[in-house]
Amino acid sequence: MSILTPHRGTQAVYAINPVAKIGAAFVLSLTLILSIDWVSAAVALVLEGILFLWAGLTPRVFFLRTLPVWIAAPAAGLTTILYGRPSGETYFQFWLVHVTDGSIELGIATLLRVLAIGLPAVVLFVTVDPTDLADGLAQVLHLPNRFVLGGLAGLRLVGLFLDDWRSLKLARRARGVGDSGRIRRFASLGFALLVLSIRRGSKLATAMEARGFGSPIKRTYARASTFGWRETLLIVIAAAVALTAVAVSVSTGHWNFIGSTG
Template sequence: MTDILLPVRGTQAIYGINPVAKLGAAFLLGGCLILSIDWVSAAVALLLECALFLFAGLSARTFWLRTLPVWLAAPLTAATIALYGQTSGQIYFEFLFARISEGSLELALATLLRVLAIGLPSVVLFLTVDPTDLADGLAQVLHLPARFVLGALAALRLVGLFLDDWRSLELARRARGVGDTGRIRRTAGQAFALLVLSIRRGSKLATAMEARAFGAPIQRTWARESVFGARDWVLVALGGAIGATAIVCAVLAGSWNFIAA
């Protein structure tokens, strides 16, 4: 179960890029795409991203498996917008509060493409991010507070243990014949047991980190240097270029729809 939390080793080029650059590229691309709700900009961005996915070094199975939540969420979001979105133009279907119109369908298409255009590159980029490398980058490149970075890293490292603990609790309860019936009651009791276990583990971890001077108010040193080089800037520039190209195409096509308008 913890495999879904592990970084994927694609090509050495994409894996060796600083996680801060991946974060910046995803932020720039997403920031450009949320400025407008139109299908042209989202479609252009998605096409350009698909061309770059080929260089991520991920196998087809890994790509589809890890991006499956995005592929499931996008149609559901579009369906909601189609039924309850802003009504305009010809109305095709109407029942109670649900109303499908020409405008809501166009908005649903734009939403579908936009979710894919923002979600897919974010997932692909962060598949090859190691949490420790990300923490090094946040602290050394972005100069975020060390206590915040190390605390977040420790919490992220414990997520995999929580999943294992949940499975162990489930097997232990079944072995004792507890909770064989009543799924809701079993889940609630198991969740409470996991909460207690998590609090105890978190307290022990906090004490151990404090004993090792992780919270000392001094300038920290880092075991590994986080370098932000030329290829990192290239990735950030690609994210901004894709977003800018999508905006220009939408403006030229006359479909630009600024969300503040």
């Protein structure tokens, strides 16, 4: 469960309805993917950087949790520099590799965009409690509650799956097949995990059904999930960041709708 245990941070951020956090991340991300240009990404990134100061994360937690994004961004940027649509002066060419002015600009834009999209999502999700998320999805967004709660119950099994995974690995070593090829071992472990998890799932389904889950009675909720001014504010902030980024990009002539212009 450790990976999915929310980081509480400050109460102000933790207490915001997770639905609003997802909404904010969506508003921001969906706006930013509309264009690939370094200006909109950079503007968004700077504004986000300022807002992160209120996210309630220590620098250590922030960098630990966002590390994958910091690794992925340069990787994605480099791919685009090497293979991006060529334009302007050519610096280097080998087979399909074609480094040009244009591809370098696209590459930098890609790098910034990955950061601008990835970082706020991680920061917002680090403080999401799955139970609160499910409450929000069912009560605020009115998604079908059987599916929301089923997903939530499945999520609770993550800790058990990780334990299973460790035991399965040890057991393979004990059975004399622990040194076989990596791919074969991964496939065999994945399958075994699937068998164990489906069995667990079937048992869990019986237990949940025995507690009235899925009955035709209209369900009540022990915890209220509300959408108030804090939630609205968060979405407004996200929209403001997105609009500012677009406005600056368009006004400086950098806006590039889904990379339509090289």
